[in-house]
Every structure is written in C-alpha cells, then in structure tokens.
Amino acid sequence: MQELPLWPDGIPDNPVAYAQEKLRSLEANESSPSGMNRVFSQVSEPTYVLYQAEKNIANGVAVVICPGGGFRDVWFDREGTDFALWLAQKGITSLVLKYRTFNPDSEDFSLQRETYNGEVYADALQAIHVLRSQAAELNIDLNKIGIAGYSAGGALALMAALDIYEDSLPKYTRFKENTLPDFACLIYPGIDDVFLQAIKTKEHIPPMFMINGAEDDVTPANKCIELYSVLLEKKIPAELHIYAKGRHGFDSGIGRGFGVASWQDSFIIWLKDMEIQNSTAYAF
Template structure:
C-alpha cells in the first residue's frame, strides 16, 4: 500500500512543478471584431514551430526564476506572428526560460489576434498574398486591441508587483515582429501604471505600427534587427532608434548583417544568435538588471 501512495505523492509533486501559472487579463469585447471558437495551439509545418492562433481573450503565462537568484526585473514578452498567430515557443517560452536563468521574471503574453479558423499561419499567407486589402483591414481592426492587451499586461504586473515578487520600477516589454509593433504601441500609448520602464522591439513590424515621435516619458529602448531581414524591417528599426535619439531619449541599436526575420531563440550559427546576451549586457549597463552571482 505504501508504494502506490508514494507514487501518487511523487506524481502530484511533479505535476505541481510543471503546472502552468496563467493570468487572465481584463478586457472589453470589441464590437468590430468577432471570434468564433476557442484559441488553437498546434505545431505549424509552415513555420516549423509551435504556434497559437485565434486568441480572443488575453492571458499571460508566468515564468518565475529560482528564488535564490531572482533580481526583481521582469519582462512581458509578446511573440510575433503577423497578428494571425503567435510563435509561442522560439519567441515566447524559450525567451522566458533564458531570462529565468538570469534571475528575471517573465510573462509570455497571448494578445488578441485576427480571428482565424483552423490554421492562422496558412490564413496569414493566403490573405496577405491574395487579398492584401483584406489583410490590411484585419490588421488595422485588431491592432488597437493587441496594444490594449500589452498595456493591461504592464499595468497588471505593476499593480501586483509585491505578490509577483518583482520591482515595480523594473518592468520591461519585449516584442518580436508583430509583437514588436505591439511593443511600439505600448510605448506610444503608455501613461502612469501601464508604462514599461524599458522596451525591446526585436525586428519590429514598423509598417504595421509606423514610427512616431518619442514621447516625453519614453522608456529606455533597445532595438534588435538584421540588415538582411527579408521583410525590409531594418530601415524601420533604424528609424525607430533615431526617433528616440532625436528626442534625447536613451536608446541602443544592434543591427546584425545577417540573421533574417523571425530568428528569435533559434540557432543559426550567426552573431544574431547572441542578441539576448546583448540585451542582458545592456540591462546591466542601464541598471535595470542586477547580474546574477
């Protein structure tokens, strides 16, 4: 009898370790966008990675560092995917786990996306190729809600900083591609509790969120991109950096000659593979990250 009991106790312990900590974010249902069915998670053969699509209710998954090395810094992570999907693994979970190793608490954000049916990646490719006007219309319709979710995420972390074990003055927002556009939108619209202390737009989709003049309360910014980005986002990243520089705001730019688009945490045996280490160096230099010992 003892062995089955011990087995059950061990199983419950393992499950508790691996249990996801999901935070549902408050939001209002829009009148001009309608989702049918639940969000979908699957492995995309097209992108060769795990994706999530048809997100109608924003949530965050919490990734906590070991308490012995936790330094109080936190980062909300917005994966990319053209606002039709989220590249949840290489631009989300893998980033969060790396940050945890450096003592940083991470929150992987599922922000609202364009309503899709079975495969958001396939629908993204088909719509953007065959019906560009419809594609732009859908992107324009959902973007304000995606940005609103980003702002709500920052506000939630700040207002619950004590419970979450983070410093309310060291909250960052990092986004990839479409998530980079959301990052820009968060910076442009932030005020008070929903303002991040720093932002990291990575190969940001600046054609979806045009570069604007940096505001008076613009957060610290680190821009990451590759010159050979096939979507032509290098020039937009430079423009974004220059907008901060012109306004006298703190900014840094890392432009890799090669890396392409969507590299995230993927290893390509290129200098862009170490972009996240450069983020860590930058954070230490700007005193928003206390290095682990």
C-alpha cells in the first residue's frame, strides 16, 4: 500500500523537526495479518496509508487508526496496519496515521510539549479531513467516520473526540468541514485528568468504545473506569471492556488470553448496537 503525505502542500515552518526519521523493523507476531512490525521515530513529516474495503462489502464506516508508542514512536503495524487489514474484511475502510512524534532527548529537537500537542492534534484532525474529503470515492458515509487509537494513540483519538486542543491548533489548519469524529475506539488509552475535566464542559461528545487489561501497569484500567463513569453521567453512549488477561500493548489480543482476543469482534458488535432506524449500515 502506498504511503501518502498527510499534508500534501507541506507544513509551513514545521516546528516538529528532526534531521532524519528512524525506522526499526522488528519480528512480527505469528498472528499478524501484515507480517510486519515497523516502528517509526523522529517523525517530522506525517503520512498515512489507506485500506479501502471492497465495494461489495463496504458498509460506509471508516476509521482513522492512531498507533501507540508514547508519542516518541509509532508502532505502525502492530497497532495500525494489522487492525486496518482486519477491518477491511468487515467492510470498514481505514486510514493508518503516522503522526509527528515528540522526542526531547534528540539533539536536533527543541519544542515545548504544549506546541507539540497542537501539532499532533492537527495531524489527527487532518486525517479525519482526508476521509471526509474523499468520502464519495471511498464509499464512506460522512456521518460514520470515527477514530481509534492504542495507548498514546488512544490519547490522540481522545483529543480529537473531545476537540480538546482547538485553541492550540496551528494557523495553517483551515478545516472547512466538521472534523469531530462520529465515534471513538480507545484501546488501552493514555487518559490524563485534563481529558476527564474537559468532558464535563463539552456539549458534543461522540459515542466511545474502550478496552483495557486489568494487568496493564502503563495505562491503568482504572483511568478507563473514570472516563466511563464521566461519560455515563453525561449520558454519552459508551461501552467498556476490562479483560482479566492482557498486559499493556496486547494489540489484537490474540495469544494474550481468551477474553482479550475477542475485543475486535466486540468492537464490531458495538458498532451494530449503535445502528439507527432506516440506516443501510452502521450509524452513530
């Protein structure tokens, strides 16, 4: 699949600058649909790869996938490509996002975290824009474009779902259409208290599907419980799965436990539960 520039016209005075992007190719899991396990770091120029569902099974749903990696790395295949290939078989088109990374230890990097947050947030919204702007040719329903993310990518997906850094967006962003996702899928997400506070003041929050493992000691499951509780109070449609087995980074869950290995199927079932009357496919 072709890797395309996220910002075709370039990023004016891009503050996320590294001398060279780095790539590590690691051994893939036996269950990996792609057979690849690439990890990118020092990403200055964000890109994406599109995985379109075949016309005969496409149901109009599309998802931006944000891989994890602590914002220093992007685990592009384990937490991106593999899920996209699986979703395509379910009729769902995906965009796997390689967003800009934050590495304060790099010799050629001097950027404040607050500025970076606005830039990476812009990358997520631009990815949603790509899907919305190509909806007709990709057989996508404009009201069924969501965002998913693993770990740090889950935090990025939550940023987009809550429109939390709208005041920090760089000046080069000029989105004419709605960039709020229609749903969010958060996979062992990083959840800061700032997100929990923001939800209390936001009026428009999309439905959310969340999963985590009870054994996760990096992004603890109790944060998902807190998030779910706040969504419940606001009467936002949400579903939370916390699996007994599954440490941080379980990706598809296959081989990590019987329960956690079913999370992708549970996500599809949740999408069906969000269906509305007279819809030809899923609706949110």
